Amino acid sequence: MKTYLIKNIFGPTIQGEGALVGSVVAFVRFSGCNMWDGRAETKAASACPYCDTDFRGGERLTAAQIVERLKALLPYGWVVLSGGEPLLQLDLDLVFALKDAGYILALETNGTLDTPLALHREIGHVTMSPKVPREQIHMFSADEIKVLYPHPNPLITPEHFNDYPADHKFIQPVNDESSINDENMAKALAKVLELGGPWRLSLQIHKILGVE
Numbered sequence: 001m002k003t004y005l006i007k008n009i010f011g012p013t014i015q016g017e018g019a020l021v022g023s024v025v026a027f028v029r030f031s032g033c034n035m036w037d038g039r040a041e042t043k044a045a046s047a048c049p050y051c052d053t054d055f056r057g058g059e060r061l062t063a064a065q066i067v068e069r070l071k072a073l074l075p076y077g078w079v080v081l082s083g084g085e086p087l088l089q090l091d092l093d094l095v096f097a098l099k100d101a102g103y104i105l106a107l108e109t110n111g112t113l114d115t116p117l118a119l120h121r122e123i124g125h126v127t128m129s130p131k132v133p134r135e136q137i138h139m140f141s142a143d144e145i146k147v148l149y150p151h152p153n154p155l156i157t158p159e160h161f162n163d164y165p166a167d168h169k170f171i172q173p174v175n176d177e178s179s180i181n182d183e184n185m186a187k188a189l190a191k192v193l194e195l196g197g198p199w200r201l202s203l204q205i206h207k208i209l210g211v212e
C-alpha cells in the first residue's frame with residue numbers, strides 16, 4: 001500500500017502567516033526538502049540558511065492513516081500541507097482522500113517542482129514562497145506569494161516577483177527559529193512601505209503567540 005513519509009501532524013492551531021493568518025488549521029508536515037538535506041552541518045551553504053523547520057525523519061503513513069490522525073485533531077476545516085517540500089510526495093490519491101474526508105486544503109511550497117494542473121486546482125489555497133530565482137520557478141501561479149526578506153540570495157526580492165501571478169503578495173521578515181528578528185522585521189516593513197501596491201507585510205504571529 002502506498003505510504004507518505006510524514007514528519008508530524010499537529011493541530012488545532014492557527015495559521016501564523018500569509019493570507020490565511022489567524023485561521024484554525026491542522027498541519028501535515030511532509031518529511032524531506034529539495035532545498036536542503038536538513039543536516040546542521042550543511043545548512044549555512046544551502047539555499048535556505050534561515051530554515052526554521054525540522055523535516056528530517058518521520059513516519060510512513062497511508063492516506064487513510066493521515067486522515068485518521070487528522071480526524072482526532074480537527075474534524076473539519078483547513079488542513080495545511082507543508083514541509084519540507086510537500087510536492088515531493090503529494091499526489092491526487094492523498095488530495096482526494098483528504099477532500100473526501102471534508103477538509104479544505106492549503107499547500108505551502110517553494111514552487112520549484114512541476115505541479116500537475118489537476119492537482120493544483122484541487123487545492124483551496126496555494127502559497128508559493130520562492131527559494132530560487134524567478135526563472136527557476138516551475139509553479140505557474142499561486143493564490144499567494146510570500147517573499148522572505150531580506151533574502152540571502154540577491155535574486156530573490158519582491159521586485160523580482162512583481163509580475164508573479166498571485167492574488168495576494170506578502171513580504172515576510174526572515175525570522176529566528178522560534179522568535180521574531182527585530183532587525184529583519186524593520187527591513188521588511190521598510191520594503192513594504194517603499195513598494196506598496198499589492199505588497200503586504202506578513203508576520204509570523206505563531207512566533208509572537210508562542211504556538212506551534
Ligand code: SF4
Pocket residue numbers: 033034035036047048050051052053055083084085110131
Ligand atoms: S524550502 Fe522551506 S522547508 Fe525547505 S529548506 Fe527551504 S525554508 Fe526549509
